[in-house]
Amino acid sequence: MRFVLASLFRRPARVTRTLLIGLSCVLAVPAAHAEGRIRIAEQFGIVYLLLNVVRDQQLIEQEGQKLGIDVKVDWARLSGGAAINDALLSGAIDIAGAGVGPLITVWDRTYGRQNVRGVASLGSLPYYLVSNNPKIRTIADFTEKDRIALPALGVSVQSRVLQYAAAKQWGDGAFDRLDKWTQTMSHPDAAAAIIAGGTEITGHFGTPPFQEQELAANPRAHIVLDSYEVLGGPSSATVLYATEKFRNDNPKTYRAFVLALARAADFVKRQPEAAADTYLRVNQSKTDKKLLVSIITDPKVNFSITPQNTLGLAQFMQRVGAVRHKPASWKDYFFEAPALGQGS
Numbered sequence: 001m002r003f004v005l006a007s008l009f010r011r012p013a014r015v016t017r018t019l020l021i022g023l024s025c026v027l028a029v030p031a032a033h034a035e036g037r038i039r040i041a042e043q044f045g046i047v048y049l050l051l052n053v054v055r056d057q058q059l060i061e062q063e064g065q066k067l068g069i070d071v072k073v074d075w076a077r078l079s080g081g082a083a084i085n086d087a088l089l090s091g092a093i094d095i096a097g098a099g100v101g102p103l104i105t106v107w108d109r110t111y112g113r114q115n116v117r118g119v120a121s122l123g124s125l126p127y128y129l130v131s132n133n134p135k136i137r138t139i140a141d142f143t144e145k146d147r148i149a150l151p152a153l154g155v156s157v158q159s160r161v162l163q164y165a166a167a168k169q170w171g172d173g174a175f176d177r178l179d180k181w182t183q184t185m186s187h188p189d190a191a192a193a194i195i196a197g198g199t200e201i202t203g204h205f206g207t208p209p210f211q212e213q214e215l216a217a218n219p220r221a222h223i224v225l226d227s228y229e230v231l232g233g234p235s236s237a238t239v240l241y242a243t244e245k246f247r248n249d250n251p252k253t254y255r256a257f258v259l260a261l262a263r264a265a266d267f268v269k270r271q272p273e274a275a276a277d278t279y280l281r282v283n284q285s286k287t288d289k290k291l292l293v294s295i296i297t298d299p300k301v302n303f304s305i306t307p308q309n310t311l312g313l314a315q316f317m318q319r320v321g322a323v324r325h326k327p328a329s330w331k332d333y334f335f336e337a338p339a340l341g342q343g344s
Helices: 012-027 046-056 059-066 081-089 100-109 157-170 187-196 210-217 227-231 244-249 251-270 272-282 289-296 311-319
Strands: 037-042 072-077 095-099 117-121 128-131 147-150 182-184 201-205 222-226 238-242
Touching: 037 046, 037 081, 037 251, 046 059, 046 251, 046 272, 046 289, 059 251, 081 095, 081 100, 095 100, 095 157, 100 117, 100 157, 100 238, 100 311, 117 251, 128 210, 147 157, 147 187, 157 201, 157 222, 157 227, 157 311, 187 201, 187 210, 201 210, 210 289, 222 227, 238 244, 244 251, 251 272, 272 289
Parallel strands: 037 072, 037 095, 147 182, 147 201
Antiparallel strands: 095 238, 117 238, 128 201, 128 222
16 A cells, blocks of 8 residues: 655645545555554654654564564555544554554543554654744633644644643643644644744644744744643653554564564664654655754654653543543553563
8 A cells, every 4th residue: 555645744735635535545455454464554743753764674574574474564644643543443554653642542442342552652752832923922821812733632642731731730620621722733734834824823732843843934933832841751642552453363463563663763763864864755755854863863852662651641531531441550551562661
Protein backbone atom coordinates (compact mmCIF):
# COMPACT_ATOMS: atom_id res chain seq x y z
CA MET A 1 0.00 0.00 0.00
CA ARG A 2 1.41 3.35 -0.94
CA PHE A 3 0.21 6.80 -0.02
CA VAL A 4 1.35 10.15 -1.26
CA LEU A 5 2.77 11.90 1.81
CA ALA A 6 1.33 15.32 2.45
CA SER A 7 3.89 18.07 2.03
CA LEU A 8 4.50 20.42 4.93
CA PHE A 9 2.00 23.10 4.03
CA ARG A 10 -0.87 22.51 1.64
CA ARG A 11 -4.12 24.25 1.18
CA PRO A 12 -6.75 22.88 3.59
CA ALA A 13 -8.95 21.35 0.90
CA ARG A 14 -6.04 19.50 -0.60
CA VAL A 15 -4.92 18.11 2.74
CA THR A 16 -8.45 17.02 3.57
CA ARG A 17 -8.80 15.31 0.22
CA THR A 18 -5.46 13.53 0.65
CA LEU A 19 -6.40 12.25 4.12
CA LEU A 20 -9.79 11.02 2.98
CA ILE A 21 -8.25 9.17 0.06
CA GLY A 22 -5.64 7.69 2.39
CA LEU A 23 -8.27 6.53 4.87
CA SER A 24 -10.43 4.97 2.16
CA CYS A 25 -7.43 3.07 0.84
CA VAL A 26 -6.57 1.80 4.30
CA LEU A 27 -10.11 0.62 4.97
CA ALA A 28 -10.16 -1.15 1.61
CA VAL A 29 -7.37 -3.47 2.74
CA PRO A 30 -8.60 -6.91 3.91
CA ALA A 31 -8.31 -7.48 7.63
CA ALA A 32 -6.42 -10.79 7.47
CA HIS A 33 -3.66 -11.19 10.02
CA ALA A 34 -1.21 -13.73 8.59
CA GLU A 35 2.25 -13.98 10.15
CA GLY A 36 4.66 -12.00 8.02
CA ARG A 37 2.50 -8.97 7.31
CA ILE A 38 2.14 -5.71 9.23
CA ARG A 39 0.16 -2.54 8.46
CA ILE A 40 1.31 0.60 10.24
CA ALA A 41 -0.46 3.97 10.51
CA GLU A 42 1.48 7.11 11.38
CA GLN A 43 0.69 10.82 11.51
CA PHE A 44 2.54 14.09 10.89
CA GLY A 45 5.72 15.39 12.48
CA ILE A 46 9.18 14.48 13.61
CA VAL A 47 7.70 12.58 16.55
CA TYR A 48 7.30 9.79 13.99
CA LEU A 49 11.00 9.87 13.11
CA LEU A 50 11.63 6.34 14.38
CA LEU A 51 9.01 5.02 11.97
CA ASN A 52 10.58 7.07 9.17
CA VAL A 53 13.93 5.39 9.85
CA VAL A 54 12.33 1.94 10.12
CA ARG A 55 10.64 2.49 6.78
CA ASP A 56 13.60 4.03 4.99
CA GLN A 57 16.07 1.35 6.05
CA GLN A 58 13.57 -1.54 5.83
CA LEU A 59 14.47 -2.58 9.36
CA ILE A 60 11.34 -4.67 9.94
CA GLU A 61 12.11 -6.70 6.84
CA GLN A 62 15.70 -7.18 8.03
CA GLU A 63 14.69 -8.27 11.53
CA GLY A 64 12.09 -10.58 10.04
CA GLN A 65 14.75 -12.28 7.96
CA LYS A 66 16.78 -12.91 11.12
CA LEU A 67 13.72 -14.59 12.63
CA GLY A 68 13.14 -16.70 9.53
CA ILE A 69 10.17 -14.89 7.99
CA ASP A 70 9.58 -12.52 5.10
CA VAL A 71 7.63 -9.52 6.37
CA LYS A 72 5.50 -7.41 4.06
CA VAL A 73 5.08 -3.90 5.47
CA ASP A 74 2.26 -1.52 4.47
CA TRP A 75 2.29 2.14 5.52
CA ALA A 76 -0.59 4.59 5.87
CA ARG A 77 -0.84 8.17 7.05
CA LEU A 78 -3.90 9.49 8.88
CA SER A 79 -4.53 12.59 10.98
CA GLY A 80 -5.81 12.47 14.55
CA GLY A 81 -6.15 9.82 17.21
CA ALA A 82 -9.86 9.29 16.50
CA ALA A 83 -9.20 8.26 12.90
CA ILE A 84 -6.28 6.10 13.98
CA ASN A 85 -8.35 4.30 16.62
CA ASP A 86 -11.22 3.73 14.20
CA ALA A 87 -8.83 2.20 11.68
CA LEU A 88 -7.28 -0.08 14.32
CA LEU A 89 -10.60 -1.33 15.69
CA SER A 90 -12.00 -1.89 12.20
CA GLY A 91 -9.08 -4.19 11.42
CA ALA A 92 -7.73 -1.89 8.71
CA ILE A 93 -4.34 -1.46 10.40
CA ASP A 94 -2.25 -3.52 12.82
CA ILE A 95 -0.05 -0.87 14.46
CA ALA A 96 -1.45 2.53 15.44
CA GLY A 97 0.73 5.59 15.94
CA ALA A 98 -0.85 8.31 18.06
CA GLY A 99 -0.66 10.10 21.37
CA VAL A 100 -0.91 8.65 24.86
CA GLY A 101 -4.43 10.07 25.09
CA PRO A 102 -5.76 7.96 22.20
CA LEU A 103 -3.94 4.91 23.59
CA ILE A 104 -5.58 5.25 27.02
CA THR A 105 -8.95 5.85 25.38
CA VAL A 106 -8.81 2.74 23.20
CA TRP A 107 -7.23 0.64 25.98
CA ASP A 108 -10.20 1.48 28.18
CA ARG A 109 -12.71 0.98 25.37
CA THR A 110 -11.37 -2.50 24.50
CA TYR A 111 -10.64 -3.66 28.04
CA GLY A 112 -11.50 -7.37 28.28
CA ARG A 113 -12.27 -7.59 24.55
CA GLN A 114 -9.69 -6.65 21.88
CA ASN A 115 -7.36 -5.60 24.70
CA VAL A 116 -5.47 -2.89 22.86
CA ARG A 117 -2.20 -2.00 24.57
CA GLY A 118 0.93 -0.03 23.86
CA VAL A 119 3.78 -1.54 21.88
CA ALA A 120 6.45 1.11 22.41
CA SER A 121 7.10 4.81 22.82
CA LEU A 122 8.28 6.92 19.90
CA GLY A 123 10.26 9.15 22.23
CA SER A 124 9.83 11.98 24.71
CA LEU A 125 9.39 15.39 23.09
CA PRO A 126 7.83 18.56 24.51
CA TYR A 127 4.61 19.67 22.82
CA TYR A 128 3.92 23.42 22.82
CA LEU A 129 0.66 25.31 22.74
CA VAL A 130 1.66 28.24 20.53
CA SER A 131 -0.38 31.43 20.06
CA ASN A 132 0.03 34.29 17.61
CA ASN A 133 -2.06 36.61 19.80
CA PRO A 134 0.22 38.79 21.97
CA LYS A 135 -2.56 39.14 24.56
CA ILE A 136 -2.59 35.41 25.27
CA ARG A 137 0.15 34.57 27.77
CA THR A 138 -1.56 31.71 29.68
CA ILE A 139 -4.47 29.38 28.99
CA ALA A 140 -6.64 31.70 31.13
CA ASP A 141 -6.32 34.40 28.45
CA PHE A 142 -8.16 32.50 25.71
CA THR A 143 -11.69 33.79 25.04
CA GLU A 144 -14.68 32.91 22.87
CA LYS A 145 -13.02 34.86 20.05
CA ASP A 146 -10.14 32.36 19.93
CA ARG A 147 -9.84 28.86 18.52
CA ILE A 148 -7.17 26.36 19.53
CA ALA A 149 -6.27 23.87 16.79
CA LEU A 150 -5.77 20.23 17.85
CA PRO A 151 -5.41 17.01 15.84
CA ALA A 152 -8.47 15.41 17.51
CA LEU A 153 -10.85 16.95 20.04
CA GLY A 154 -11.21 15.05 23.29
CA VAL A 155 -8.98 12.20 22.09
CA SER A 156 -5.53 13.47 21.06
CA VAL A 157 -2.77 13.80 23.61
CA GLN A 158 -2.79 17.56 22.99
CA SER A 159 -6.47 17.69 23.90
CA ARG A 160 -5.92 15.63 27.05
CA VAL A 161 -2.89 17.65 28.15
CA LEU A 162 -4.89 20.86 27.66
CA GLN A 163 -7.64 19.39 29.83
CA TYR A 164 -5.06 18.39 32.42
CA ALA A 165 -3.72 21.96 32.42
CA ALA A 166 -7.25 23.33 32.81
CA ALA A 167 -7.86 20.99 35.75
CA LYS A 168 -4.71 22.27 37.42
CA GLN A 169 -5.76 25.86 36.74
CA TRP A 170 -9.43 25.69 37.75
CA GLY A 171 -9.93 22.27 39.38
CA ASP A 172 -10.94 18.84 38.07
CA GLY A 173 -14.56 19.95 37.76
CA ALA A 174 -13.54 22.43 35.06
CA PHE A 175 -11.16 20.14 33.16
CA ASP A 176 -13.09 20.65 29.91
CA ARG A 177 -13.44 24.43 30.28
CA LEU A 178 -11.44 25.16 27.11
CA ASP A 179 -12.91 22.37 24.97
CA LYS A 180 -15.54 24.67 23.43
CA TRP A 181 -12.75 26.77 21.94
CA THR A 182 -10.82 23.89 20.39
CA GLN A 183 -11.03 22.80 16.77
CA THR A 184 -9.87 19.69 14.94
CA MET A 185 -7.19 20.48 12.37
CA SER A 186 -4.13 18.72 10.97
CA HIS A 187 -0.76 20.00 12.17
CA PRO A 188 0.31 21.30 8.73
CA ASP A 189 -2.89 23.30 8.32
CA ALA A 190 -2.79 24.63 11.88
CA ALA A 191 0.85 25.68 11.53
CA ALA A 192 0.04 27.50 8.30
CA ALA A 193 -2.77 29.36 10.08
CA ILE A 194 -0.56 30.41 13.01
CA ILE A 195 2.21 31.58 10.70
CA ALA A 196 -0.09 33.51 8.37
CA GLY A 197 -2.35 34.96 11.07
CA GLY A 198 -5.60 36.73 10.30
CA THR A 199 -7.87 33.76 11.11
CA GLU A 200 -9.83 32.68 14.16
CA ILE A 201 -7.08 30.10 14.83
CA THR A 202 -5.01 31.92 17.44
CA GLY A 203 -3.60 28.83 19.13
CA HIS A 204 -2.16 25.52 18.01
CA PHE A 205 -1.25 22.73 20.40
CA GLY A 206 1.14 21.05 18.05
CA THR A 207 4.16 18.86 17.71
CA PRO A 208 7.72 19.21 16.37
CA PRO A 209 8.70 20.49 13.86
CA PHE A 210 5.51 22.48 13.27
CA GLN A 211 5.65 24.30 16.59
CA GLU A 212 9.27 25.34 16.00
CA GLN A 213 8.42 26.55 12.50
CA GLU A 214 5.61 28.68 13.90
CA LEU A 215 7.94 30.26 16.45
CA ALA A 216 10.58 30.93 13.79
CA ALA A 217 8.29 32.22 11.04
CA ASN A 218 5.90 34.49 12.94
CA PRO A 219 7.44 37.07 15.30
CA ARG A 220 4.12 37.23 17.19
CA ALA A 221 4.12 33.49 17.88
CA HIS A 222 5.04 32.45 21.41
CA ILE A 223 4.69 29.48 23.76
CA VAL A 224 1.68 29.55 26.05
CA LEU A 225 1.96 26.01 27.44
CA ASP A 226 4.67 23.32 27.53
CA SER A 227 3.45 19.72 27.90
CA TYR A 228 6.45 18.86 30.10
CA GLU A 229 5.35 21.50 32.61
CA VAL A 230 1.83 20.09 32.75
CA LEU A 231 2.98 16.49 33.06
CA GLY A 232 5.72 17.18 35.58
CA GLY A 233 8.71 16.44 33.38
CA PRO A 234 9.76 14.71 30.16
CA SER A 235 7.11 12.32 28.91
CA SER A 236 6.30 10.07 25.99
CA ALA A 237 3.61 11.96 24.16
CA THR A 238 3.39 9.72 21.10
CA VAL A 239 3.25 5.93 21.20
CA LEU A 240 2.49 2.84 19.15
CA TYR A 241 -0.19 0.33 20.04
CA ALA A 242 -1.92 -2.81 18.76
CA THR A 243 -4.57 -5.38 19.59
CA GLU A 244 -3.80 -8.42 21.70
CA LYS A 245 -4.90 -10.64 18.82
CA PHE A 246 -2.35 -9.21 16.40
CA ARG A 247 0.43 -9.64 18.95
CA ASN A 248 -0.57 -13.22 19.79
CA ASP A 249 -1.21 -14.32 16.19
CA ASN A 250 1.99 -12.77 14.82
CA PRO A 251 4.74 -13.25 17.42
CA LYS A 252 7.66 -13.16 14.99
CA THR A 253 6.32 -10.18 13.04
CA TYR A 254 5.61 -8.33 16.27
CA ARG A 255 9.10 -9.07 17.60
CA ALA A 256 10.68 -7.97 14.32
CA PHE A 257 8.80 -4.68 14.60
CA VAL A 258 9.93 -3.97 18.17
CA LEU A 259 13.54 -4.87 17.35
CA ALA A 260 13.40 -2.61 14.30
CA LEU A 261 12.19 0.28 16.49
CA ALA A 262 15.08 -0.27 18.90
CA ARG A 263 17.55 -0.16 16.00
CA ALA A 264 15.95 3.03 14.70
CA ALA A 265 16.23 4.70 18.11
CA ASP A 266 19.92 3.83 18.26
CA PHE A 267 20.45 5.21 14.74
CA VAL A 268 18.76 8.53 15.56
CA LYS A 269 20.85 9.00 18.69
CA ARG A 270 24.13 8.17 16.94
CA GLN A 271 23.50 9.94 13.64
CA PRO A 272 21.17 12.92 14.10
CA GLU A 273 22.08 14.55 10.78
CA ALA A 274 21.45 11.34 8.86
CA ALA A 275 18.19 10.97 10.76
CA ALA A 276 17.19 14.48 9.68
CA ASP A 277 17.96 13.54 6.08
CA THR A 278 15.73 10.50 6.49
CA TYR A 279 12.85 12.67 7.72
CA LEU A 280 13.20 15.01 4.75
CA ARG A 281 13.37 12.14 2.28
CA VAL A 282 10.55 9.99 3.62
CA ASN A 283 8.19 12.92 4.17
CA GLN A 284 9.19 14.75 0.99
CA SER A 285 9.53 17.73 3.30
CA LYS A 286 11.16 21.10 2.72
CA THR A 287 11.70 21.71 6.42
CA ASP A 288 15.03 23.36 7.20
CA LYS A 289 17.53 20.61 8.03
CA LYS A 290 19.26 22.70 10.70
CA LEU A 291 15.94 23.10 12.47
CA LEU A 292 15.38 19.34 12.40
CA VAL A 293 18.85 18.61 13.75
CA SER A 294 18.32 21.14 16.54
CA ILE A 295 15.14 19.31 17.54
CA ILE A 296 16.73 15.87 17.40
CA THR A 297 19.71 16.97 19.50
CA ASP A 298 17.70 19.11 21.94
CA PRO A 299 18.55 17.96 25.51
CA LYS A 300 14.80 17.90 26.25
CA VAL A 301 14.24 15.33 23.49
CA ASN A 302 14.87 11.61 23.90
CA PHE A 303 14.13 9.22 21.04
CA SER A 304 13.64 6.11 23.15
CA ILE A 305 11.13 3.28 22.78
CA THR A 306 10.77 3.03 26.57
CA PRO A 307 7.57 4.75 27.81
CA GLN A 308 8.30 7.69 30.08
CA ASN A 309 5.98 9.50 32.51
CA THR A 310 2.66 8.39 31.00
CA LEU A 311 0.84 7.20 34.13
CA GLY A 312 -0.09 10.64 35.48
CA LEU A 313 -2.09 11.55 32.39
CA ALA A 314 -3.73 8.12 32.30
CA GLN A 315 -4.87 8.40 35.91
CA PHE A 316 -6.09 11.96 35.34
CA MET A 317 -8.28 10.73 32.48
CA GLN A 318 -9.84 8.15 34.80
CA ARG A 319 -10.27 10.67 37.60
CA VAL A 320 -12.35 13.04 35.45
CA GLY A 321 -14.41 10.25 33.90
CA ALA A 322 -12.81 10.24 30.44
CA VAL A 323 -12.11 6.51 30.91
CA ARG A 324 -13.55 3.96 33.33
CA HIS A 325 -10.53 1.84 34.24
CA LYS A 326 -7.82 3.23 36.49
CA PRO A 327 -4.35 1.94 35.64
CA ALA A 328 -2.09 1.22 38.59
CA SER A 329 1.02 1.04 36.39
CA TRP A 330 2.13 1.84 32.87
CA LYS A 331 2.32 -1.93 32.39
CA ASP A 332 -1.48 -2.09 32.55
CA TYR A 333 -1.74 -0.42 29.14
CA PHE A 334 1.54 -1.57 27.53
CA PHE A 335 2.43 -5.08 26.41
CA GLU A 336 5.42 -6.63 28.13
CA ALA A 337 8.60 -6.55 26.07
CA PRO A 338 12.22 -6.79 27.27
CA ALA A 339 13.21 -4.05 24.81
CA LEU A 340 10.99 -1.53 26.58
CA GLY A 341 13.03 -1.58 29.80
CA GLN A 342 11.81 0.19 32.93
CA GLY A 343 9.09 2.54 31.78
CA SER A 344 6.78 4.82 33.68
